[in-house]
Amino acid sequence: MDKKHYDALVIGSGAAGSFAAKELTEQGLEVLVLEAGRNVTEDDFKTDFKGPREKGIQLWARARAAVTGQPIQSKVAFYGKQLRHLFVNDRENPYSTPDDSPFLWIRGKQLGGRLHTFGRVLMRWSDYDFKAASRDGFGEDWPICYEDLAPYYEKVEEFLGIYGCPDHVRNVPDGKFVGPSKLTVAEKQFKAKTETRWPERTAIAWRYMPPNIKRVPQPILAARSTGRLTVRTDAVVKRITTDPSNGKATGAEFIDRLTKQVEAVTANVVVVCASTIESSRLLLSSTSSKHPNGLGNSSGVLGRYFMDQVPSLIIGSVPGVKGFELDDTLPADPFYGVSGGVYIPRYENLDRITNTNFARGFGYQGTIGRLFAREDKPAKFGVMGFGEMLPHYQNCVTLNSGKKDAWGLPVPHISCSMTQNEASMLREQTRAIKEMIESAGLAIEFNGSSLGLEESGEGAFPEADAFSRFLFRKSFTKSMSMGAAIHETGGVRMGADPSKSVLNSYNQSWDVPNLFVTDASSFPSGGCSGATLTAMALTVRACEYIADQYKSGRL
Template sequence: MTSLDKRYDALVVGSGAAGSIAVKELTERGLEVLLLEAGRDIGEADFIPAPPSAPKAMSIGLGGRLRSGLRGQYIQARRAMFKDQTSPFLVNDWQHPYASDSEFLWIRGRQLGGRLHAYGRVLLRSSDHEFKAASRDGYGEDWPFSYADLAPYYDRVEEFTGLYGTADGLPNLPDGSYRGPSPLTTAEKEFKATVEGRWANRHVVPWRYAAPNLHRVPLGIVAARATGRLTTRTDAIVHKITINPKTGLADGAVFIDRNTRTEHRVRADVVVMCASAIETVRLLLNSGGTAHPTGLANSSGLLGRYFMDQTPSLLFGDDPHHPGAEAPEDPAPPDPYYPPIGGVYIPHFDNVDAKTANPAFARGWSVQGTIGRMPVPEGAGGVVGLMGFGEMLPYHDNRITLHARRTDAWGIPIPRIHLAITDNERALMRAQVRGLREMAEASGYRVNFAASALGLDSKRIWPDADPVSRAIFRLGIRRSLAMGAAIHECGGARMGDDPAKSVLNAHNQAWDVPNLFATDASCYVSNGGVGPTLTIMALTARACEFIAREHADGSLHRHSHSHGHR
């Protein structure tokens, strides 16, 4: 094993939503930072636009999934919103196996930027509707801070990334700091009028989305490199966080070069885990030792527990009243590789301030979709796609563990995912599918299918498709909408005020190891109905401000006493 000579102020593991913001915030505050990314580097060759082609009629579209599966992406190809364009930014499943006790769809990227190359650029704020949900209904725990504590960091991240949206004045979907408006299509405006006219508690707002990143390298990494204080190492698969036995503090990591298989040792004053919920938990479990026999920072026994994802549902159809496609004028600059984005979003509307009359479930669900934006042949109805995201409750038994026998292509034990749903989630998904269909039919759309992880809600699907394609679709849709399909997995190293009930404190700092932090979705206490990306970025900015302050005064380097540092 070779040892890199330089000792860094901070080591950041992972380069996606969390890691890219971490390196920016730390280097801009004067720290020398080493960024380790398990996947490859990216370059201009990854973003060469495909030659233009004639619009195709909306169909089941099995060809692209089959090609992706044959390339080794037999799990990634099942994702609900499949696009050939994003497949190169997702993993080869032969090299990156995982085990699950129940059906779980893990969609993941390994390259500089992680899943930032494959997500929809939608950035939404959470609120005390999420952070203080347990006080309202008694399920799980509250987060160890309030919306007011995180709001300045939301502002900071939004202003840095460049966000487009509208001020809607909804308490459970706080407004952001916008560069410009986010327009709706004509069909989306009519959908908004129909839904809000029929359901007074449902509010249809435009997407809030990030400006295109024409640098391709995540903006946070671009900013960090400009300081001259960032060292980036791609193809560096971290398999162990190392602990100094005398101090009990983290002192670096061991990683395997993805290509040469050689082992390297790196040293740092602070370690910041940004590898994604499952990978961060996997790495902490793999980093156990004499002082941490059940995994690093696991004195509570909760590392890996309270793992969650949002309950997925999906409706596709067409709008015969608005044939073709509409491209509203986008205030964001054009991107030669990715198409323009935008659409409609409906935040939680059940159990918002108080328990809704007669719901069969706790918490609630939200909707993200587009209407009339996708190119179709002339005369074809506008494409309607609506996806529902329900808030799964945190359960102690849902957890990530290490497989006792199986390893990945580099000999590292793979994660085993256990994520079981209860009657609460089943009732939630039935309500999601029923609600999506109600809104679509009220708007005069023709529904091709509506489904969730529980399956299709009707045998009548894809009326224009051939019988063979319909049969294949029926077999595959449930697996495409298995838990995990929301790609909003979180939890496993949750934050809290009590070291007996959490892994991290209110600043994403491990109770047991004061110079170890985790700022990705592993820190989540509950899930909510909005996507986690913006909250991950804001939490990271907040934690890194704390890290820089504590590093400067030496607080992070003192001898670790269990739970002694808050």
């Protein structure tokens, strides 16, 4: 690269990195974004793909992906083979886990990261999340509260054009919506029957961002329009560089993904948005005389308190209904199809203890009657459950120096296993959704998690061939192991006490004042709804602070 010195370096271009680029450039800073993956083009979103439109078992498509470099990525729930190229090659990007604690690390490396493959559901968190420790004594409260983040939630929602309804659910605050989202007829029936029988349980329509027809993340496009953004794709960051005299960040060294050549860039401020696991890995790799145990790790908790949500899955059909209901809220995206679905917010252990078998709780996200099905076939439903994992010191991301990726860098070693609390929660999570589904009169094919698979009626995927069904049964529990939720958080936690955290309340390193980490690795707790909107809002808030401090000469 040229020797230009930047005001700010942003590492990563996904949910957090794209918003960091937008906010900092709009505040007048010259910004460089380094993205480990490739650029995206129209060819990545072709609409002439062949094969089934169903997102289901697709065993043979998964098998082909597995033997050609994606044995981990092909395990993703609701697999669609047209998305295969938007997930990484596992051979080039290996990692390790303990033998008895598998972890499915589902990821994409391209401009925009996993924004191209996530469900686009964007829920606000509340003080039931941010101040959960004060309620039950597990872990640490966030150093911020809902009111601190609410204006930034609204700013992100307005920019992305979120669809949703004012549901007045106390632990899932209403957002700033451009229009209402909808439930299908079958989802409305599920809602009515569930809420009549269990008044404490609610079913609401998804709050989601529309598919991005321009494909390049909208915040990146906004940043480009300022004329102050430089993007370098295919840049695998090796380490963050520091000043040997004072330990402050000076920039980064990176490896060109294609040529394998090492290059260096400099900047006054470094903002790490590489994704939860990659951010921990990068800071642990960025050792120096001032930071011998990893960058900003004087507390010793860098990489610790890593979390993911505990997943479950239930699938079946809607008796008496054929085909699928088309949601006309927005025109169907020619590549992704339609959006929308039903969401059941957490209802356990909120204002009082309602289940003594576990702390915190779980929520559900899915669709009823809108999954693609041929007109002569029964309508389908699919619902995933997401339970909150408590922050445990032993769950962590460390470096495995004995194993290297395609660019010669030590791979992350991911240790993430359930304790009795999560196991008890997961049992109730699978039991409760089964009773809600049965109460609504829907027909279950299977229900399960990493703890086991239960089949009903004709069993899982009754129209699939016998061999596919056999392999599905054999592999199901492993495909639902930790990581399957794809909601990783923690490892570079923020907090009020420098001895127990890596970052302060503005996502700023306690040890390195010009270093910020704003992705979900900064979360002190993991919640039970998606982390994306909160990571975006945290990033906007942190970048407002960065710009103010930078312009006043305090950074």
